[in-house]
Amino acid sequence: MILKPSEAERFLFRPLADGDELDVDAAWHMDASDRLSVWRSRHIGYVLQHGGLLPYLTVRRNIELSRRLLGLSLGNVAEELAARLGIEQQLDKLPAALSVGQRQRAAIARALAHDPPIVIADEPTAAVDPLNAQRITRLLARLADERNVTLIVASHAHELVRNAGFTLVTHEIEHVDDVSMSVRVSSRAKAAA
Amino acid sequence: MSRAVPQDSIDRPAAQGLTRARARLVAGLAFDDYRHEWVLSSCSVLALAAVLIPLLVLFGLRYGIIANLLDPLVENPRYREISPVTSGHFTPQWFDTMRARGDVAFVVPRTRSLAATIKLRKPDSDVGRIVDVELIPSAAGDPVLGPELEAPEGFRTALLSWSLAERLGASAGDRVEGIVTRTRSGEVETVRLPLEVAGVAPPAAFARDGLFVSGALLVAVEDFLDGRAVPELGWDGSAPRPADRAFAGFRMYARTLDDVATLRAYFLDQNIDVRTSLADISLVQTLDRNLGIVYWIIAAMAVAGYCLSFATSVWANVDRKRREFSVLRLIGFRTRDIVWFPIVQAAFTAAAAWALACGAYFAVEALLNGLFASSIGGGEPVCRIRASHLALALVLTLVAATLAAAAGGYRVSKLEPSIGLR
Numbered sequence: 001m002i003l004k005p006s007e008a009e010r011f012l013f014r015p016l017a018d019g020d021e022l023d024v025d026a027a028w029h030m031d032a033s034d035r036l037s038v039w040r041s042r043h044i045g046y047v048l049q050h051g052g053l054l055p056y057l058t059v060r061r062n063i064e065l066s067r068r069l070l071g072l073s074l075g076n077v078a079e080e081l082a083a084r085l086g087i088e089q090q091l092d093k094l095p096a097a098l099s100v101g102q103r104q105r106a107a108i109a110r111a112l113a114h115d116p117p118i119v120i121a122d123e124p125t126a127a128v129d130p131l132n133a134q135r136i137t138r139l140l141a142r143l144a145d146e147r148n149v150t151l152i153v154a155s156h157a158h159e160l161v162r163n164a165g166f167t168l169v170t171h172e173i174e175h176v177d178d179v180s181m182s183v184r185v186s187s188r189a190k191a192a193a
Numbered sequence: 194m195s196r197a198v199p200q201d202s203i204d205r206p207a208a209q210g211l212t213r214a215r216a217r218l219v220a221g222l223a224f225d226d227y228r229h230e231w232v233l234s235s236c237s238v239l240a241l242a243a244v245l246i247p248l249l250v251l252f253g254l255r256y257g258i259i260a261n262l263l264d265p266l267v268e269n270p271r272y273r274e275i276s277p278v279t280s281g282h283f284t285p286q287w288f289d290t291m292r293a294r295g296d297v298a299f300v301v302p303r304t305r306s307l308a309a310t311i312k313l314r315k316p317d318s319d320v321g322r323i324v325d326v327e328l329i330p331s332a333a334g335d336p337v338l339g340p341e342l343e344a345p346e347g348f349r350t351a352l353l354s355w356s357l358a359e360r361l362g363a364s365a366g367d368r369v370e371g372i373v374t375r376t377r378s379g380e381v382e383t384v385r386l387p388l389e390v391a392g393v394a395p396p397a398a399f400a401r402d403g404l405f406v407s408g409a410l411l412v413a414v415e416d417f418l419d420g421r422a423v424p425e426l427g428w429d430g431s432a433p434r435p436a437d438r439a440f441a442g443f444r445m446y447a448r449t450l451d452d453v454a455t456l457r458a459y460f461l462d463q464n465i466d467v468r469t470s471l472a473d474i475s476l477v478q479t480l481d482r483n484l485g486i487v488y489w490i491i492a493a494m495a496v497a498g499y500c501l502s503f504a505t506s507v508w509a510n511v512d513r514k515r516r517e518f519s520v521l522r523l524i525g526f527r528t529r530d531i532v533w534f535p536i537v538q539a540a541f542t543a544a545a546a547w548a549l550a551c552g553a554y555f556a557v558e559a560l561l562n563g564l565f566a567s568s569i570g571g572g573e574p575v576c577r578i579r580a581s582h583l584a585l586a587l588v589l590t591l592v593a594a595t596l597a598a599a600a601g602g603y604r605v606s607k608l609e610p611s612i613g614l615r
Contacts, residue, residue, distance in 0.1 A: 037527045040524075041524060041525020041526075052520045052523070054226075056222075056225045056226040056229030056230070057225060066525065
C-alpha cells in the first residue's frame with residue numbers, strides 16, 4: 001500500500017466504513033494479514049503501470065476475476081466495460097495479444113468491474129503515447145464519474161491528470177521525488193465527507 | 194485519529210462463505226497458468242517421470258522375483274505346517290488354547306504314528322491291491338484340502354491322497370474298505386471299515402499314500418489297536434478311553450508364513466521340538482528384506498534428489514512470477530489462498546508424471562517379461578506390479594511433489610502485494 005495517514009483519508013475511507021472510521025495505522029500494519037486482502041478486494045480497484053493483467057487469463061476472465069473472487073454474479077459486466085473502453089473485440093484474447101494501450105484499458109475494466117468505491121492507478125499512462133494517455137485518462141475519469149468512484153492516481157503527467165479534473169495532493173507523498181498523487185473524489189465520498 | 198477498523202467490513206462473510214468457491218478459483222487459476230506455460234509444465238512432468246519410471250521398473254523386478262519365490266510358499270500350505278518331532282502329551286485344553294491363537298490357522302489332534310496306519314483296498318477292483326496307508330486327521334478348514342473339498346465326517350467317509358487314489362484306481366463316490374488288525378490275548382482280530390471316498394486331495398496336499406479321516410475315526414482306530422472297545426463301530430475290547438484323553442501329536446498350520454517363526458519360537462519355549470519349513474521361508478524372506486532395503490535406499494536417494502531439484506525449481510518459478518502473485522494479492526487473494534498455487538501445480542505435475550510413468554512402466558514390463566520368458570520356469574513374469582502398488586506410488590508421488598512445492602508456497606507467502614505497484 002502506498003497510502004499513509006493523512007487528511008485525505010477522510011475523503012477516502014469514510015464512505016467505506018458507513019460511519020465508522022478506519023484505523024489507517026492499524027491497517028498499515030495489517031498489510032501482511034489476510035483480513036486486509038479481503039478488505040482490498042471489496043473496496044479498491046487497481047490499475048498498475050504495467051497493466052497487471054494475468055498473462056494466462058483472457059481479457060474477459062481478467063476483468064471478471066475480482067467479481068469471481070467476491071462471488072458476485074458475472075452478468076455482462078465484462079462486455080459492458082469492454083465496450084465502454086473500446087476493447088470488446090479483445091475480450092477472448094490473452095493479454096500478450098493486446099497492444100499496451102489495450103492492456104491498460106483492460107486493466108481499467110478489471111479495476112472497475114467489482115464496483116469498488118476507490119480505484120488506485122499507478123502511472124496508468126506511463127507506457128502509452130501522449131495521445132493515448134490523454135484518451136485513457138479522460139476515459140478513466142469519465143468512467144469513475146459514471147460509477148461514482150474516487151480515483152487516486154500516481155503520475156508524472158501532472159498536467160494530464162489536472163486537466164482531467166484531479167486534485168493534486170503531492171505534499172502527502174513521502175520518499176517520492178517527482179511523482180504526484182492526484183485525487184478525483186467521487187460525489188458519494190464528497191457527500192459523506 | 195480514529196482507531197476502529199470496520200471488522201464486519203473486513204471479515205464479512207465472504208471470507209467464510211466463499212471459501213470453497215475461492216479454493217476452486219485458485220485451483221482453476223493454477224491450472225490456467227499451468228496450461229499456459231505448457232512447455233515448462235511438460236518439462237516438469239518429464240523430469241518427474243524420468244525419476245519414477247526406473248523406480249517403478251526396479252520395484253516391478255523386485256516384486257516379480259520375490260513373488261516368484263514366495264508364491265509357491267504362500268500357495269502351498271505345506272510350508273506353514275508345524276509338526277512335532279516326538280510324541281507328546283497334548284490335552285483337549287491344550288488344543289483349545291492353540292485354536293484360540295491368532296497365528297494358528299488349523300490344528301487337530303493326531304494319534305501315535307504306529308496307531309494311525311491301516312490297510313486299504315477297493316473291494317470291487319480287479320486288481321485287488323491292498324495298500325498300507327497313513328491316516329491323516331482332518332476337519333473343516335483343513336488348509337491342504339482347500340475350499341473345494343469337504344472334510345471327512347464321522348466314521349464312513351474319507352478322502353484319498355492323490356497317489357493313493359491313483360494306486361487304488363479310486364475316485365470320489367467309490368467305496369473302499371479299511372482293514373485294521375490287532376493281536377489281543379494272543380489272538381489276531383481284524384475289523385473291516387467300509388468307507389465312501391468323499392474326494393481326492395490335490396497332489397500338493399500329501400505326497401504319500403494317505404487317507405484323510407475324521408478325528409473320531411482316527412481315535413477309533415487307535416483305540417481298537419490298543420485293545421479297547423469302540424462301541425460306535427461295534428468293535429469289542431477293553432473299556433473305552435475317557436473323553437478327555439490326551440494325544441501324542443497334532444496336525445497344525447500357521448495362519449501365515451510369518452507366523453511359522455512365531456509358533457516355532459513358542460514351541461521351543463515350551464520344550465516341544467517341532468519340524469517346520471522355516472529355513473526355506475527365512476531364505477526367501479531374507480532375500481525379500483535385503484532387496485527391499487536396497488530398493489528403498491535407491492528410491493529414497495532418487496526421491497530426495499528430485500524433491501530438492503523440484504523445490505528449487507518451484508522456488509525459482511515463484512520468483513519469476515512474483516509480480517503475478519503480488520497482483521493476485523493486490524486484487525484481494527489472501528496469502529492462504531495463493532500459497533496453494535504452486536502446490537496445486539505440483540499436484541498436476543505429480544499426477545501427470547505418474548500417469549506417464551505407469552504407461553512407460555507397462556511397456557518396459559512387457560519388454561522384460563518377453564526377454565526373460567524363456568529363462569524363467571513356470572511362465573511366471575519376472576517383472577510385475579499390483580494395482581495397489583501403483584496407487585501407493587501415486588500417493589507417494591503426490592506427497593513428495595507437494596512437500597517439495599511447499600517451498601514455493603512459503604516463498605509465495607512472503608511476497609508483498611506492493612510488488613505489483615513497483
